[in-house]
Amino acid sequence: MAAVSIRNVFKSFGAVKVIQGISMDIKDGEFVVMVGPSGCGKSTLLRMVAGLESISAGEIAIGERVVNDLEPKDRDIAMVFQNYALYPHMTVYNNMAYGLKIQGRPKEDIDKRVQRAAEILELSKFLARRPRELSGGQRQRVAMGRAIVREPKVFLFDEPLSNLDAKLRVQMRSELQSLHQRLKTTTLYVTHDQVEAMTLAHRMLVMNAGKTEQIGAPLEVYSKPATAFVAAFIGSPPMNLIPGRIADGGKSLASDGDIHVRLPEARASLEGRNVLLGVRPEHFETCEPGAAMLSPDIDFIELLGSDSLVYGHLGADKSGARMAARLHTSMVAKEGNLPLRFSPQHMHLFDPESGKRLEA
């Protein structure tokens, strides 16, 4: 086990800059999830840690050792690929044992490690099978087994669950979690799925266009997004971002089309500034029209069971911001105006230009 430290790392393919200066210190035994939309460079960053991509500038260290110029096999890491990358012609046993054989370990040692990994992953019955005779979830486990038997300092996962169906994904997610609790190996995990990121991570690195948007624990990222991008990316449905200007001595947000949103907490210091007001759909409550901070017109409703998603827009002529609210189904009227309010701790303000969070 080891800490991993990524120091001001850059990567470019020709003229295209894929990673633009990312730094992060990952503690020994920590589970860090790198999350971001497709093409944000998260997989490239992981592959740089793995040694499958060269590092254009900066430094990556595993433990005390700078690994920039080391071959993957010398970095003491193990990687699980999105499509599992199992050797199709080898049995499950040989798939797991292959790396150990190359290392030239004694047969008994290899056997002990493979049997143990198979036991942990409940693969003991399948050791003699080939990958094509296994289900997707089982293949996934073999891929993890191949990583476990090497007892590496760091596990790298590249979207390992995205080829599984929804139900299996949830199951594997919890298995991954218990596996990490058991082995306590430092883990770097790449995903575009924010639910995976939220549930698995000790800390997450939210990336966009090759840059760090925010590094923090899942709850911190959720409740205090550092940028408008993170606010919109984490959470489902995404946070409502309503553009406007702070008015009335910081007590409300005004915007074209005669839209006024009353703020639950005055921000006198921002008077006159253009901002993005962010409120998560799940943080709205219905209220009396008199107490309403904003009252969107309902466009349509999605019933989810106990909750409903209400989509609407602000302003009379549909010109205003579109928004969504997650409300208890019994609270929802079919159409017309929906008076809503939200509490001060659920109010987020962002600078519309830089996207940065504006603190009180």
Added chain:
Amino acid sequence: MVERRPLLTFVAHAVLIIGAAIVAFPIYITFVASTHSFQDIMQVPMPLLPGEHFLENYKQVLIGGTTTGSRAAVDRMLLNSLIMALVVPIGKMSISILSAFAIVYFRFPLRNFFFWMIFVTLMLPVEVRIIPTFQVIAGLGMLNTFAGLTLPLIASATATFLFRQFFMTIPDELAEAARMDGAGPMRFFWDVAVPLSKTSMAALFVIQFIYGWNQYLWPLLITTDETMYTAVIGIKRMIVGGDAANEWNLIMATAMLAMLPPALVVLLMQKWFVKGLVETEK
């Protein structure tokens, strides 16, 4: 067929049977001719049922060829053909799987240029470059040798191309996983690339075995020594011209013998052959 109409089934089968008969009939005639004495088959019309000289004719050609034409024994020719038909595919595959591996998995200057160089030779089959090739082989003193017989046929773009296409379908992650496991390039080659291309190799072997066995023009040019004749050349040398002089019964027996090994290879390797051509699972 989707439709289930008895008449259609009948017609379809009739067409198939007629087609098969048309293809099979000459082979049948060849067989019949090889079982009669010389006098019998020179009759008009020729007998259409097998005769009684089967063993006699085959023994004659295997030991002493024909009596009027070439007297070279056919057993030696079959051995020569077999050597040629084995060395050509094996040599071809060994060279082309390595070159394809290099072209797909290594980055080196002018990589694509070399690939296209190899590819362009597809347009230059043996027949087109036969005079210069003969000149080279003769200059190297390889006339009437197995090396001369096989080497010019081994250099091949077809197999390189086929293996390249196959390697390109192997997911990159597999090579990366092997790299993480600490396998060097040649280790990956032997442990992953070669085992995965087994079925392609089988298909290629069948095709190239028949290609090597059926070579006519090239062996005809460079073998002048009876002991280096291949079966196909042997047949040619048995025909001396003028219908009366040719012992067609013996020539047909030789033709039957020359047909057997390729047929056997196809039959025995049919399963692998089809797999190699259609398999998609990686």
